[in-house]
Amino acid sequence: xxxxxxxxxxxxxxxxxxxxxxxxxxxxxxxxxxxxxxxxxxxxxxxxxxxxxxxxxxxxxxxxxxxxxxxxxxxxxxxxxxxxxxxxxxxxxxxxxxxxxxxxxxxxxxxxxxxxxxxxxxxxxxxxxxxxxxxx
Amino acid sequence: xxxxxxxxxxxxxxxxxxxxxxxxxxxxxxxxxxxxxxxxxxxxxxxxxxxxxxxxxxxxxxxxxxxxxxxxxxxxxxxxxxxxxxxxxxxxxxxxxxxxxxxxxxxxxxxxxxxxxxxxxxxxxxxxx
Amino acid sequence: xxxxxxxxxxxxxxxxxxxxxxxxxxxxxxxxxxxxxxxxxxxxxxxxxxxxxxxxxxxxxxxxxxxxxxxxxxxxxxxxxxxxxxxxxxxxxxxxxxxxxxxxxxxxxxxxxxxxxxxxxxxxxxxxxxxxxxxxxxxxxxxxxxxxxxxxxxxxxxxxxxxxxxxxxxxxxxxxxxxxxxxxxxxxxxxxxxxxxxxxxxxxxxxxxxxxxxxxxxxxxxxxxxxxxxxxxxxxxxxxxxxxxxxxxxxxxxxxxxxxxxxxxxxxxxxxxxxxxxxxxxxxxxxxxxxxxxxxxxx
Numbered sequence: 001x002x003x004x005x006x007x008x009x010x011x012x013x014x015x016x017x018x019x020x021x022x023x024x025x026x027x028x029x030x031x032x033x034x035x036x037x038x039x040x041x042x043x044x045x046x047x048x049x050x051x052x053x054x055x056x057x058x059x060x061x062x063x064x065x066x067x068x069x070x071x072x073x074x075x076x077x078x079x080x081x082x083x084x085x086x087x088x089x090x091x092x093x094x095x096x097x098x099x100x101x102x103x104x105x106x107x108x109x110x111x112x113x114x115x116x117x118x119x120x121x122x123x124x125x126x127x128x129x130x131x132x133x134x135x136x
Numbered sequence: 137x138x139x140x141x142x143x144x145x146x147x148x149x150x151x152x153x154x155x156x157x158x159x160x161x162x163x164x165x166x167x168x169x170x171x172x173x174x175x176x177x178x179x180x181x182x183x184x185x186x187x188x189x190x191x192x193x194x195x196x197x198x199x200x201x202x203x204x205x206x207x208x209x210x211x212x213x214x215x216x217x218x219x220x221x222x223x224x225x226x227x228x229x230x231x232x233x234x235x236x237x238x239x240x241x242x243x244x245x246x247x248x249x250x251x252x253x254x255x256x257x258x259x260x261x262x263x264x265x
Numbered sequence: 266x267x268x269x270x271x272x273x274x275x276x277x278x279x280x281x282x283x284x285x286x287x288x289x290x291x292x293x294x295x296x297x298x299x300x301x302x303x304x305x306x307x308x309x310x311x312x313x314x315x316x317x318x319x320x321x322x323x324x325x326x327x328x329x330x331x332x333x334x335x336x337x338x339x340x341x342x343x344x345x346x347x348x349x350x351x352x353x354x355x356x357x358x359x360x361x362x363x364x365x366x367x368x369x370x371x372x373x374x375x376x377x378x379x380x381x382x383x384x385x386x387x388x389x390x391x392x393x394x395x396x397x398x399x400x401x402x403x404x405x406x407x408x409x410x411x412x413x414x415x416x417x418x419x420x421x422x423x424x425x426x427x428x429x430x431x432x433x434x435x436x437x438x439x440x441x442x443x444x445x446x447x448x449x450x451x452x453x454x455x456x457x458x459x460x461x462x463x464x465x466x467x468x469x470x471x472x473x474x475x476x477x478x479x480x481x482x483x484x485x486x487x488x489x490x491x492x493x494x495x496x497x498x499x500x501x502x503x504x505x506x507x508x509x510x511x512x513x514x515x516x517x518x519x520x521x522x523x524x525x526x527x528x529x530x531x532x533x534x535x536x537x538x539x540x541x542x543x544x545x546x547x548x549x550x551x552x553x554x555x556x557x558x559x560x561x562x563x564x
Contacts, residue, residue, distance in 0.1 A: 015159035022156060022190060037456060040190065044229060047192040070410045071348055109193065109229040114153040118329070136417070180327065220459035223494040224452075232493065239499035240466060 002069040004076075006031070012050050014077075021050040021062055025077065032066050032073040033135050042075055042133040045110040049129055052106045056097045057081025057127055067132070072136035074105045074115070085123040093119075140165045142172050148180030148211075148249050149173065150242065154187040162198045169202055173209045180249030181206050182242055186217025195232040203236045212252055214238065214245040270389050271328050274375075278321045281374040285449075286313050288370035296362050303353050311441045312363070316342055327393050331399045343404045351411035360408050364401040368394060401443045424453045430461040435539045438467045439530065443476035451487035455494060462500045469537040470495055475506030485520040501525075501540070505533035 006028070010021055027048040029039040047061070053060040060081030067076050086092050093108050107129075111117040116132035140161065143150045149172055151165065167183060179204065185191065191199075203213040216239045218226075239245040242245070278285065290310055293299075299306060319339050327335025332339060343364070350360045372390055428450070431439045440458050451461040472488065474480070480488075492502040504526040507515075515522060538544065 019156050019158050026189075037221045037224055037452070038260065038263065040225045041228065042191050043190050047190060047194075048229075051192070051194060070407055071344060071414070072410065091241050109231075112228050112230065164402075218498045220456060220494075221465060221496065223459060223497040224455060226497055227493045228492050233497060238497055240463070240468065244468070244499060 002067045002074075004064040004065045005068050008064050009061055009134070010064070011059075011061050012053045012081075015054065018047060018050045018131060020046050021033065024064060025075070028064050028066055028075045029133070032075050034133060035136060038133055038136060041113040042077070042131070045113040045131055045133075046077055048106040048110045049131070050128075053079050053083075060126075069134075071097055072134055074132055076116075076130065076132040078128060078130045080126065080128045082126040084125055086119075086121040087121060087123060089121060095120030113119045140169060142168055144176060145179075145182065145242075145246070145255065146250075147178060148182055148246065149176065149178045150182045150184065152184040152187070156190070159194065161181070162195065166198060166201055166205070166208065170205055170209070173206060173211050174231065178211050179253055180246075181211055181213040182245045182249070183213065183215045184217050184242055185215060185222075186219065186241070188210065189219065191218070191222050191226055191231075193231060196229075198235060199233060200235050212237065212249055214248050216241050216245040269322060270385070270392075274393070275321055277374055277378055278317065278324075278371075281378075282314075282317065285367075285370045285374055286310065286317060288373060289313055289317075289367055292366040292369060293362060296359075296360065297361060297368065301355075301359075303355060312346065312481070314345075315380070316363075317367075324396075329396045331403075339400065339405065339443060343400060347404050347407035348411045349379060351408045352415060352500060357408055361401050361405050364397055364404050368397050371397075397563045420449070424450045425457060428454045428457065430458055432465060432467075433471070433534055434538065434541075434543070436466065436468045436541050437471070437483045437534070438462065438465060438469070439471045439473060439534075441473045441476060441530070445479070446477065446484045446487050448483070448487060451491065455491045457475060458491065459494055459498060462498060467500055469501050469503065469540060470531040471503045471505055471530060471537060472535070473506045474479045474504065475508075475530070477506075477511075480511045480514060482518050482520060483525065485515060485522070489522070489524075503527060503533045503536060 005010040006029075008024065009081075011017060011022060012021060022043050025043050026039060029042055034042065050062060053062070057079075058081060060079065060083070063078040063080070065076045065078075067074050093111065107119070110129075110131060114131040115134050117130070119127070119129045138155075138161070140151060140153060140155075140157075143152075149169065153165075156160070157165075170177065173181065175256045183199065183202065188195070199213075199215055207214045215233070218238060230263065237248060239248055290306070290313055293309065293313075296308075298304070298309060316339075323336045327333045331340075332335070335538060339382050346363065347360055371393055375386060427444070428442060429438065431441070433439045438458070438461060439500060440454070442454070446454070461467070462470060470500045471493065474488075477484070490505070492504075495502050502524050504522065504524055506529065508525055525536070
């Protein structure tokens with residue numbers, strides 16, 4: 001049963017905030033003991049998702065957690081916005097997909113870079129994307 | 137706002153990216169490079185990313201854009217110094233950066249640019265015969 | 266379990282600590298806990314005492330709710346114990362016995378105290394049994410996960426050792442792969458190769474797959490990822506040692522290896538030398554054109 005040992009929230013309202021998100025995710029990843037490559041992967045995924053939250057979600061926030069599951073540590077991130085929502089999730093997850101909102105490589109790429117990926121989205125309400133990367 | 141410095145290195149321009157760039161900084165860099173390529177008649181652009189711990193799709197697009205614009209202005213772009221962890225992540229992310237040439241470091245990058253210039257001079261000489 | 270029963274247990278465990286510890290330690294000794302020499306009596310005694318106190322405090326605060334926050338220190342203690350025992354090579358039985366053998370001493374002191382009716386005593390003992398069973402199982406789970414991590418780490422070390430990156434010449438590296446390429450191995454191999462490219466300033470990496478028995482779509486993808494990553498860093502790759510069957514398989518699978526491939530490592534090396542602007546020439550001996558060789562009969 002995974003337990004959370006550290007948690008923080010960051011607002012995503014400007015491109016400077018995207019930089020802050022990268023830096024804090026890096027700190028969390030180092031603390032969870034992830035290898036350099038795994039750190040790079042989750043920070044990059046976070047950068048993609050933070051950017052999406054800003055550009056297409058109209059801003060939002062991210063919740064960072066260090067989680068522990070029976071001796072194994074990991075980092076979990078939940079990006080949430082109150083934006084327009086994503087109409088066709090399957091389509092959005094495909095690479096190179098660009099709707100009027102141009103989600104591009106963001107979602108599919110973030111999924112490939114993570115051990116866990118889940119997405120909830122409701123039109124007119126908002127979107128929540130959760131990813132996690134565990135220490136190998 | 138701070139702008140990223142662009143240095144002249146022979147017939148090329150050298151950009152060393154050392155900060156975690158936010159979007160406006162990246163856009164400013166594209167603009168600055170474009171005008172400097174024309175101003176100096178530069179034949180090459182070297183972008184040193186050895187200090188970058190992260191390259192996401194936004195930065196990737198920036199690099200692609202710079203390469204495309206430079207090509208139109210008759211300059212070759214070479215991205216140098218990519219870190220192994222970044223290369224591995226980019227491949228996983230699916231970013232091929234196919235429009236961009238790469239080299240291990242600034243020296244090798246310069247070699248690439250000079251080789252291209254040398255071959256062009258040879259062609260020009262042939263035409264004059 | 267009622268609050269009265271809970272506080273009765275807590276009081277009992279506090280008052281009878283010495284007796285419980287003595288009997289508990291004795292049971293573990295009888296089960297052979299000290300025989301292997303991995304832990305000595307005073308260390309084990311200290312572990313028992315720490316656990317018992319932690320356990321008592323948890324019961325006082327949280328009753329029998331093992332999953333609750335009152336039991337976090339107990340779970341952390343057992344996690345640490347389990348993990349270190351897994352690493353030290355204790356058996357699963359030895360590790361779980363630590364918790365399970367506490368039942369008997371607890372029953373005994375409760376029985377001797379005779380503070381409650383037989384029915385109430387039975388109920389309390391049953392609650393304790395369930396509690397310790399839960400904790401014992403928890404210990405075993407952590408133990409298992411730790412063993413898995415040890416194995417994973419060892420696999421990684423083997424992978425690193427079995428895929429060395431070799432410097433063939435200035436700027437030219439070779440990566441001879443022996444065996445199958447799964448995704449975990451590819452990850453390790455890729456990281457190794459790329460780091461060596463940086464360290465050596467190599468511009469060409471030859472990936473030799475003579476020793477790879479079969480190549481399926483997944484393996485081919487792993488290879489291509491490695492090639493792409495090296496390219497992004499400015500190094501070119503050449504693949505060598507593709508056997509005829511593998512070449513056919515790749516074509517049938519529709520895999521496009523957009524990288525130069527050569528039949529043998531030697532061919533790849535020759536190409537690499539040419540690419541880096543080098544050639545191999547014959548050396549003239551000190552005595553003009555005569556090649557020094559061992560003198561033969563009659564000369």
